[in-house]
Amino acid sequence: xxxxxxxxxxxxxxxxxxxxxxxxxxxxxxxxxxxxxxxxxxxxxxxxxxxxxxxxxxxxxxxxxxxxxxxxxxxxxxxxxxxxxxxxxxxxxxxxxxxxxxxxxxxxxxxxxxxxxxxxxxxxxxxxxxxxxxxxxxxxxxxxxxxxxxxxxxxxxxxxxxxxx
Numbered sequence: 761x762x763x764x765x766x767x768x769x770x771x772x773x774x775x776x777x778x779x780x781x782x783x784x785x786x787x788x789x790x791x792x793x794x795x796x797x798x799x800x801x802x803x804x805x806x807x808x809x810x811x812x813x814x815x816x817x818x819x820x821x822x823x824x825x826x827x828x829x830x831x832x833x834x835x836x837x838x839x840x841x842x843x844x845x846x847x848x849x850x851x852x853x854x855x856x857x858x859x860x861x862x863x864x865x866x867x868x869x870x871x872x873x874x875x876x877x878x879x880x881x882x883x884x885x886x887x888x889x890x891x892x893x894x895x896x897x898x899x900x901x902x903x904x905x906x907x908x909x910x911x912x913x914x915x916x917x918x919x920x921x922x923x924x925x
């Protein structure tokens with residue numbers, strides 16, 4: 761499947777698209793990646809080639825900003841990603857958001873987002889509907905503004921390690 765601007769309307773096509781988008785971001789993404797989902801369980805975060813690409817991407821000057829309503833399903837579904845997260849704690853900022861606050865009252869809000877400034881914006885609207893915009897500065901700016909607003913109202917979560925007393 762070739763990545764191209766447009767709307768995708770099949771669960772299988774969206775899963776394949778998401779895998780390609782994440783790989784492209786890890787291989788060509790810049791200094792910052794922004795990911796948002798309610799729990800990331802249906803993302804391909806246990807995929808070996810993706811984790812290897814993310815490992816190469818995770819240099820000290822890079823930042824992966826994660827937003828989820830709940831990280832516990834991610835911990836159960838993707839233990840390999842959790843290990844990767846622990847190894848690359850220095851590049852990850854993870855926060856938990858309130859689902860009610862993530863919904864824009866004035867317009868439809870996506871249920872999942874991948875934003876790689878200068879590269880692409882992937883938005884999942886429903887489990888069977890998603891859109892992709894490649895190198896669209898206006899779409900990136902509005903998505904980043906929306907993402908930042910949710911992140912500002914969110915709390916730190918999904919720590920790289922658990923400290924005991």
